[in-house]
Amino acid sequence: MENSGGGALLRNRRLENFLGTNSGQRVEGTVKTDVKNESELRTGKDVYIDDDGWVSVIISWIRIVTCFVSMMVTTFVWALIMVVLIPWPYERIRQGNIYGHVTGRMLMWILGNPIKIEGAEYGKERAIYISNHASPIDIFLIMWLTPTGTVGIAKKEIIWYPLFGQLYVLANHLRIDRSNATAAIESMKEAARAVVKNNLSLIIFPEGTRSKTGRLLPFKKGFVHLALQTRLPIVPVVMTGTHLAWRNGGLHVRPTPLAVKYLPPISTENWKVDKVGDYVKLLHNLYAEHLPETQRPLP
DSSP: OOOOHHHHHHHSGGGTTOOOTTOOOOSSSOOOOSSTTTEEEETTTTTEEEOHHHHHHHHHHHHHHHHHHHHHHHHHHHHHHHTTTTTTHHHHHHHHHHHHHHHHHHHHHHTTOOOOEEOOOGSSOOOEEOOOOOOOHHHHHHHSSOOSSEEEEEEEEGGGGHHHHHHHHHHEEEEETTTHHHHHHHHHHHHHHHHHHHEEEEOOTTTTTSSSSSSOOOOOSSHHHHHHHHHEEEEEEEEESHHHHBTTTOOBBBBOOOOEEEOOOBOOOOOOGHHHHHHHHHHHHHHHHOOOOSOOOOO
């Protein structure tokens, strides 16, 4: 897969070089999650307990405002680049990825959450990347860690997300109308054709929406149809802890440790159209196995 030196450098370096500040501790070794009443997150010997005091809230707001202002700057710079590249739509995709590497990594550094990344070697090949989605932080992480040459597929409403949504569209990433089944199917076919023709990768949230509780939602079938049309391997990316760091409906970011785990690629070369439901179940069960108890789907 095509990659740029700058993009690879930004993805391969860990956040540990920047962390170690008062905002949180670095995570050493494998992240193990044990949550009690959604108020504690244990990592190794460290215990992180919610702090909803006014000092913590003020620090959180400062970080969020800093994120927004910083994102305004990088978005403006890359918007100018995108305008120059209007005649070259797929070069805009690659520049959009580089924007994500810079901006996503910067936002995570500002938020200060300790992060553990496992299986990063699986995130360097051409593939369909899928990820669970329970927090805005998931988007920052995906922006940072997605390889150069990857096209995103999101709901059409993403255009209304301040700054990010407008650049997402300008970067030639794809949107689907979930309220119109015919249009959604055609969008998927268009994505598959673009991926094959231009040697691109794909990134998609198979749940189709953000989980409000952090628990894994049922998977849609779209990512399997894309795999059948492109025959690209599927690389599951498992996010843990993000729903505790930035909870649904709030603007208080907590210093909860996060974990990003790439699972080995799953070949789709021999997949068959009449077994779409089986493949969806296979991937959903795989996620349930690798998520902590509090993020697994309810029985």
